[in-house]
Amino acid sequence: MFVVKVLWCLLLIYHLSEGKKIKGIRAGGVETEQRGVLREKEPHVSSSIFRLFLGGEDTCTLDPLQLHTLTSCGFNSSNPLIIITHGWSVDGMMESWVMRLATAVRTNLIDANVVLTDWLSLAQQHYPVAVQRTRTVGKDIAHLLQTLQEHYKYPLRNAHLIGYSLGAHISGFAGSFLTGQEKIGRITGLDPAGPLFEGMSTTDRLSPDDAEFVDAIHTFTHERMGLSVGIKQAVAHYDFYPNGGDFQPGCDLQNIYEHISQYGILGFGQTVKCAHERSVHLFIDSLLNKDKQSMAYRCSDNSAFDKGVCLDCRKNRCNTLGYDIKKVRTGTSKRLYLKTRSRMPYKLYHYQFRIQFVNQTEKVEPSLTISLTGTKEESGAVDITFNEKISGNKTFTFLITLDRDLGELMLLNMRWEASPLWENVWDKVQTIIPWRTWERKRLLNVGKVSVKAGETQKRTSFCSMTNEGQMEASEDIVFVRCKEERPKRPRRKDNL
Ligand SMILES: *[C@@H]1O[C@H](CO)[C@@H](O)[C@H](O)[C@H]1NC(C)=O
Ligand SMILES: *[C@@H]1O[C@H](CO)[C@@H](O)[C@H](O)[C@H]1NC(C)=O
Ligand SMILES: *[C@@H]1O[C@H](CO)[C@@H](O)[C@H](O)[C@H]1NC(C)=O
DSSP states (O other): OHHHHHHHHHHHHHHHHHHHHHHHHHHHHHHHOOOTGGSSSOOOOSSSSSEEEEEETTTEOOOTTTTOOOOOOOEEEEOOOOEEEEOOSSSSOOOHHHHHHHHHHHHHHHOEEEEEEEEEEHHSSSSHHHHHHHHHHHHHHHHHHHHHHHHOOOOOEEEEEEETTTHHHHHHHHHHOOOOOOSHHHHHHSSOTOOOOEEEEGGOOOOGGSSSSSEEEEOOOBTTTTOBBBSOOOOOSSSEEEESSSOOOSSTTHHHHHHHHHHTHHHHHHHHHHHHHHHHHHHHHHHHTTTTTEEEEEOOOOHHHHTTHHHHOOOGOOEEETTTTOOOOOSSSSSEEEEEOOOSOOOEEEEEEEEEEEEEEEEOOOOEEEEEESOOOOOOOOOEEOSSEEEEEEEEEEEEESOOOOSSEEEEEEEEEEOOOHHHHHHHHHHHHOGGGGGOEEEEEEEEEEETTTTEEEEEEEEEEEEGGEEEEEEEEEEETTTTTTSSSSOOOOOO
16 A cells, blocks of 8 residues: 555656646746636637547547537437546546446436546646646536537536546536536536645635535545645535545555456556545446445544544435435535445445443453344444543443444344453463452443444444343343333434
8 A cells, every 4th residue: 555655646746846847838828718718709629529428438529619519419408418527647548437437327317418528638748737737628618518508508507517536626617617697507526636736726626616516525635745646625515535535445555466467567557546536436336326325424524433423414414425415505515424345335334332331440441342133134243442441431432334234223242352361361360369259250331332323313222131231251241222212212312
């Protein structure tokens, strides 16, 4: 993982430093490409190529200057429009996810006009040069949209721009170049690029005012030497940070060999892009696995999320990642967190555990193994390690994720895994002073255990069946739903 990140950063830094030389020469040229240029009288010459996706590998090139190409390609102005825009290109080739995403969109929205923006000739430059071209491409898209608006009365709210990496900012620029009253319906930024955009003002990057509704998925914001491939800051109405947003499961170095065996030497590139491109595959997943929509929860940061304290859905605090997001506009950007699997379908079920320890006299730092039984499935063993000693009356909360829906929770099994070393020492002590056998009982006093399922927002409280929750090392105890838990019980106001 380390090696991959370093290589990726070196690649970026190389391109960034190369670009500085060029930037110096070109500084003046960029300024002229500002807002409102669409009013120009001369016909707009597009530097980007637009292709209508027809299915399979087939596309039909649209020329906004020759309206008949729209009709002959089969553009239908009664239907929604999706414009997919790629990012920076090292090899000048259209990446394979583009067709996969287009296909997934069409599987879902059979009638949609899916248009692919091809700006490869501008994208295959040193990174900073490609960054400068993003406004040009944004203007090309804005021009296409304006043509549709003028000639077909096409409502811009029916347009959804999906951009990956630099393509995310391009989509934002397209939105800001449109000078009329009407805004683009939606922009989705898939891991919007970080370098040269992070910390910039809203006019210089993707931002919530570029469309009626803007969402973004951040998947590779791991910072190294002051740079992160994906932008860290929130740029949308809803910003999703799967697995904290900085790196993704299944993208680490040990998978490099898997990738190389699967894709040959190209596998190396696949690995470098793995976490960055994960944003695209999460979006594709949301289109293909309708019954497995990933839910994300508003949280201040990832460490709070890991404590499980954020699984709340009231007041739009949670939302669905991907295509089926609830488009509730809010004043400020909302950061949402979730955990995912390492491969498709990515969905995981989130549970908050709250374990209350009572009258704990002896300080212990236990390792617990928990398993849950629901009406549909069993969870299997889940290990929990506490990073601090437990004493007195203390309540711990943490997050557990499962890849299956257990149904309604019925039973909880808990086991305290004592370390073998410690047990060994105790046995020796026991042989030396055998009369003090009662001291052998190191006890852990567990009070109530509450579990809240993020996906259903249901809370279940568990009480020990026996021993009032007293637990010896290496002993299993069973918790069942607490007696007072009746369906008509008034809901507690405090939030888990
Ligand atoms: C355009 O789509 C609408 C429905 O989505 C359909 O009724 C109409 O026939 C289509 N037009 C053409 C020219 O295919
Ligand atoms: C905890 O210990 C106190 C005395 O130290 C006792 O009064 C109380 O009943 C105990 N509570 C439980 C829940 O065991
Ligand atoms: C823990 O709470 C119980 C009441 O539930 C109380 O009697 C006891 O003194 C408390 N123990 C400690 C160590 O604070």
